[in-house]
Amino acid sequence: MPPHLHEDRATTQPEPGAVDALISQARQLRGKVDAVRRDAADDTEDPRQRWQRALCDLAVHQLDDLGEHLGQLREGFPESDADSDTATGPGAGTGTAAAPPETFLSVPAPGRAAVQALGRAGSAEWDLVTDGVEWSEELYRIFGRQRHEGPLTLDELPTFLFAEDQAVLSTAVTGCLVDARPIDCEFRIVRPDGAVRTVHMVGEPVLDAAGATASMWAVLRDVSELRRSQRTLRETRDSLQRERQIAQTEHRLAVELQEAVLPPWRGSLRFPQNGGLPAVDLAAHYLPSATSALIGGDWYDALQLPNGSALLTVGDLTGHGVSATSGMAMLLGALRGMAVAGLEPGPLMGWLNQMLDSSAQPALGSALCCRYDPADRSLLWSQAGHPAPLLFRDGTGRQLEAPEGVLLGATAGAQYGQASLRVMPGDLLVLHTDGLTPRRPGRGSATDVPVGVRRLLELGPRFAQARTPQECVRIVVEELGAPEREDDACVLIAKFH
Structure with missing residues (x-):
């Protein structure tokens, strides 16, 4: 099993120059894709144009996520969240929320706050020995919770999920804690303000010296906009395919009728x-x-x-x-x-x-x-x-x-x-x-x-x-x-x- 999340962070920190180069390349690519999106005709009646627009939107969302993740990588592990804001249960964490880091891609001003709040990944660790829970600042943003409300325990986490998605989370957590399997699942949550978000969760168990599961850590990412773009792309592609099939059928009927007459x-x-x-x-x-x-x-x-x-x-x-x-x-x-x-x-x-x-x-x-x-x-x-x-x-x-x-x-x-x-x-x-x-x-x-x-x-x-x-x-x-x-x-x- 891999070492503990906090113990491993010093050895995995990449060179700042390499990350800066990646951020620069991502920013340039994002600008080019955004230019193509602006040039794409916004014709809601033409399925081909809708598909092209949806494909550009999907690429922009993916590049926004890439830029946010590279930005977090450059900043390093959030020491204040992991070391200073440890909570021991719901309502236990208090402290001043740090200002969100810079958005590294050229996101337009009206959408920058949304990308910062929703596009970043948040980290969490649930200690099975002390029942303590650690949440990063971004995870509070994703779930729409205030710092004074504290993080959610593993028992409280399913209460935020759609009823039909709770079994997905339960199966993933059980497999991680009992069978030491990595977590990779996706579910929908309902925030206190009524907003519905789609969250992708990956993680794995942390073992103690005896090989028993001591805690579970995870990275959770809000992928709502990405999934929305993927859904739009799928729908426009299906619509285009249906219209093409209809056109082919009508063409065949027209030819047959013409030949008959x-x-x-x-x-x-x-x-x-x-x-x-x-x-x-x-x-x-x-x-x-x-x-x-x-x-x-x-x-x-x-x-x-x-x-x-x-x-x-x-x-x-x-x-x-x-x-x-x-x-x-x-x-x-x-x-x-x-x-x-x-x-x-x-x-x-x-x-x-x-x-x-x-x-x-x-x-x-x-x-x-x-x-x-x-x-x-x-x-x-x-x-x-x-x-x-x-x-x-x-x-x-x-x-x-x-x-x-x-x-x-x-x-x-x-x-x-x-x-x-x-x-x-x-x-x-x-x-x-x-x-x-x-x-x-x-x-x-x-x-x-x-x-x-x-x-x-x-x-x-x-x-x-x-x-x-x-x-x-x-x-x-x-x-x-x-x-x-x-x-x-x-x-x-x-x-x-």
């Missing part, structure tokens, strides 16, 4: 006319955002209608995640049903607007709807706050002039105009959502065409050399499928025969 065909699709000859060749592609986590409400669709005409549509519902994809599924299902029922694009947009405006979960959306009749090669189309189609003929492209139409869900009773044109064999029609082109300021010098649309129009010569719409889609993806894309997008290309 968008057309199942991949590559090219061909709509024949009544005579069996091909009328329209189609190809489409969905481009995810850069993060691939922002699954939005973009859609593309192509459908051959009962009268032999073809429906071509693209659109985008605001928002991301399951709410956006479920809203897109509702909107696209309604659009398909009304198109099959024979509604023209303009009235169809009006009904979609009314449906969104009266929805339990209001949202905004843009849409483009075209109906192509191969019998007379006429294209009838309408738009709701959406980029107009691009028509390419003989390698040259132009943006069609859009009829009147506001965003879906923006206002009740909105009217939507229609435009029509006659396409020629070999014409190429490009429909896309606004996420396809970069959102950068800039306009064409001559035609006032947005810079993103101009980039698409510049692909006309390459489209003319392509044999199929699928090759045209591949060209668009190569040119505009940048990895830094801010939003998801869809493109649908139709080639008329």
